[in-house]
Amino acid sequence: MANITFLNITIPRDILNETLQVINKTREGPVxxxxxxxxxxxxxxxxxxxxxxxxxxxxxxxxxxxxxxxxxxxxSHADPPQASGGFLSIIVPVKNEDVDTVTAAVKRLAALPCPDAEVVIVSDDPPEKFEKLKEAVDALGLTNVRILRRPNPVGYKGVALNWAAERARGDVLLFLDVDSVPPLDMCARARAVGDREILFLGWDGYAAVNTPIASLQxxxxxxxxxxxxxxxxxxxxxPLLALGSGIAVRKKFFEEIGGFCNCTADDYDISLRAYVHGGQVRYTPGPPVYVEVPAxxxxxxxxxxxxxxxxxxxxxxxxxxxxxxxxxxxxxxxxxxxxxxxxxxxxxxxxxxxxxxxxxxxxxxxxxxxxxxxxxxxxxxxxxxxxxxxxxxxxxxxxxxxxxxxxxxxxxxxxxxxxxxxxxxxxxxxxxxxxxxxxxxxxxxxxxxxxxxxxxxxxxxxxxxxxxxxxxxxxxxxxxxxxxxxxxxxxxxxxxx
Structure with missing residues (x-):
């Protein structure tokens, strides 16, 4: 039996011929x-x-x-954001979160260079849970932080965000999840949002617990x-779509497009609403918002x-x-x-x-x-x-x-x-x-x-x-x-x- 040798791999000629014959049969149909x-x-x-x-x-x-x-x-290269001023409202929704998680989020925001801004925490928790959260937040002594509870907490997260946006004092609205870690320049970049756009700060992940599934994510x-x-x-x-934590929008444009939907896909939905209404979603290069991945x-x-x-x-x-x-x-x-x-x-x-x-x-x-x-x-x-x-x-x-x-x-x-x-x-x-x-x-x-x-x-x-x-x-x-x-x-x- 003759052999064919290539790169020190020896293949019997009969096996090679039979393999080629089988592959050749696929020209006529399946084998x-x-x-x-x-x-x-x-x-x-x-x-x-x-x-x-x-x-x-x-x-x-x-x-x-x-x-x-x-x-x-x-x-990625882009000109640094040119903040156009205006009061900024950072809206953070919470539900079934423990006190430490909420106060840690407030402390992270308080450490940012963010003048002329307020933090609005909107809670869909029961009254007794809300009172504990309010007491803990008030104890931090931050005058620019408000915690509000919806009296009728129905619908998805988007409805709660719309309710908070109506009560926000800012010209610019910035939506952030409670477990997100914001970049230091978040407020300056958020204020650079245009009149008819949604500005997205980018996403990356962090893990609170080191597990194989978290490492892969x-x-x-x-x-x-x-x-x-x-x-x-x-x-x-x-064009791209914004994800749910770390998006900014002018309040006027937010109201024009109808705010968030009463659906679970609130981030993708409002992104597409912006495009349908003649606006856009814009990303600004820089440090992303870090969101926790499930462990x-x-x-x-x-x-x-x-x-x-x-x-x-x-x-x-x-x-x-x-x-x-x-x-x-x-x-x-x-x-x-x-x-x-x-x-x-x-x-x-x-x-x-x-x-x-x-x-x-x-x-x-x-x-x-x-x-x-x-x-x-x-x-x-x-x-x-x-x-x-x-x-x-x-x-x-x-x-x-x-x-x-x-x-x-x-x-x-x-x-x-x-x-x-x-x-x-x-x-x-x-x-x-x-x-x-x-x-x-x-x-x-x-x-x-x-x-x-x-x-x-x-x-x-x-x-x-x-x-x-x-x-x-x-x-x-x-x-x-x-x-x-x-x-x-x-x-x-x-x-x-």
């Missing part, structure tokens, strides 16, 4: 194992075409991430959210579900209006993808997993050549995305393999949560209201373990599919199901612990 169940040809072709469409959609999503990753590699917040989604869009000159797996899953619902909600509400905006077509497309990326990414990941399991049941060992080419292109683009993230992260000392590991962990987490999150995509598309649970933070986020009903059901279903594959002698189904089961075990044991 199916001999004992595969007989499926109608139309059903098999439909399954393959759906899978191909999902791959092409994934190529689009990753390509747009790479586009902004390339721009994020550049340093800090990486994702910094390099996928802050650098790619914010700085990348800013450097490209494309526990279940807290993260709850927050991620709400964010997924929010994106799907605003997509359903504003998708048609986005292409009627007066802006360049490239900006319309960018804004559309900004809104649609999250629900599309979740739904596509789930659908690809489901299609892979279905193709495994059909015994499809290799799909047609055009699907293989799409798979190869997706793998190449995924590597390119990792490379550009690495170019940014290496400034902070990350090695290439550490970046690969973090991105693989993120992909694994998304794969396992995709069925759960797809449910929230559907809720966002068809349901206007959901029950809003405040995401637990700090040590309270670690109250529950990682293995819940959803994870147990998923493990049972995948185990059953593995067993069915083994029983039928369908090793493609068994191996595809086993792969997802191994990813689930990895997430539960290494990331969610």
């Amino acid at each position: 199916v194992i001999s004992n595969a169940p007989l499926l109608p040809e139309w059903l098999q072709n439909t399954l393959i075409l759906i899978y191909l469409a999902l791959l092409l959609l994934s190529l689009l999503l990753i390509s747009h991430y790479i586009y902004y990753a390339r721009h994020a590699v550049r340093e 800090l990486f994702l917040y910094k390099y996928l959210l802050y650098h790619l989604a914010i700085l990348g869009r800013f450097n490209a000159g494309h 526990g797996y279940n807290a993260f899953k709850r927050q991620y579900a709400r964010w997924t619902y929010n994106s799907a909600y605003v997509f359903a509400k504003y998708a048609s209006a986005l292409f009627s905006l007066k802006m360049p077509k490239s900006h319309k497309l960018s804004l559309f993808l900004n809104v649609a990326t999250h629900p599309l990414m979740v739904a596509t990941t789930f659908a690809i997993m489901a299609a892979g399991l279905a193709m495994g049941y059909a015994g499809i060992l290799l799909p047609p050549i055009y699907v293989l080419m799409a798979q190869a292109a997706l793998f190449a683009l995924a590597l390119a995305q990792v490379y550009y993230v690495y170019k940014i992260a290496k400034r902070d000392g990350y090695s290439f393999w550490t970046v690969v590991k973090r991105m693989a962990q993120s992909a694994s987490l998304l794969l396992i949560l995709s069925p759960y999150l797809t449910f929230y995509v559907l809720l966002g598309l068809f349901k206007r209201r959901i029950r809003w649970y405040v995401t637990p933070k700090g040590l309270s986020a670690l109250a529950k373990g990682a293995l819940g009903l959803y994870e147990a059901l998923m493990a049972a279903l995948l185990s059953m599919l593995v067993a069915i594959g083994v029983y039928l002698g369908n090793w493609v189904l068994a191996s595809n199901s086993a792969f997802v089961l191994v990813v689930l075990a990895y997430v539960l044991l290494k990331i969610a612990k």
Whole structure:
């Protein structure tokens, strides 16, 4: 038997020839194992075409991430903010927060260089809890801090913010979450907001408790959210959306666009309202607002579900209006993808997993050549995305393999949560209201373990599919199901612990 040797790797010629022959067969159609169940040809072709469409959609999503990753590699430059004066009202909503959390937030704000400003804390707590908060805040002796309670605390957070905005004395309104850590120049940058815009200070994360899930989120917040989604869009000159903590707006424009919605997606909604009313969302380069990431797996899953619902909600509400905006077509497309990326990414990941399991049941060992080419292109683009993230992260000392590991962990987490999150995509598309649970933070986020009903059901279903594959002698189904089961075990044991 003759061998082919290349780079000290010896490949038997027979194996190489057989592999090439199998791949060549994909030019005629899918390669199916001999004992595969007989499926109608139309059903098999439909399954393959759906899978191909999902791959092409994934190529689009990753390509747009790479586009902004390339721009994020550049340093962001802008003229320093020119504050236009005016009284500033910093509005902080609280509900079910302990006294120490609220007083710590007030102390952080009091330490900022922020003349001609007030802090308005709006509480949706019961009267007895509110009195304890008020007593603690008043004891700080700060004359520019007011704590108010809504007499009828109904609706979502946006309604509370609107109520506080009506009572605020400032010409400029700045909205900040109670657990956020503001930058020192926050007030100066907030006062630079234009007459018809929402100004966003940027987001990054911090962890109150060091856990594997928190560590992963800090990486994702910094390099996928802050650098790619914010700085990348800013450097490209494309429109972006403001996130809920650290946004400023002139009170007059706030009232013109109707304030915040009575919905969970208040930040994305008011951003899109600004565009619809002829305004814009502007980012000012500088130190970001730091927001606490959930330290526990279940807290993260709850927050991620709400964010997924929010994106799907605003997509359903504003998708048609986005292409009627007066802006360049490239900006319309960018804004559309900004809104649609999250629900599309979740739904596509789930659908690809489901299609892979279905193709495994059909015994499809290799799909047609055009699907293989799409798979190869997706793998190449995924590597390119990792490379550009690495170019940014290496400034902070990350090695290439550490970046690969973090991105693989993120992909694994998304794969396992995709069925759960797809449910929230559907809720966002068809349901206007959901029950809003405040995401637990700090040590309270670690109250529950990682293995819940959803994870147990998923493990049972995948185990059953593995067993069915083994029983039928369908090793493609068994191996595809086993792969997802191994990813689930990895997430539960290494990331969610």
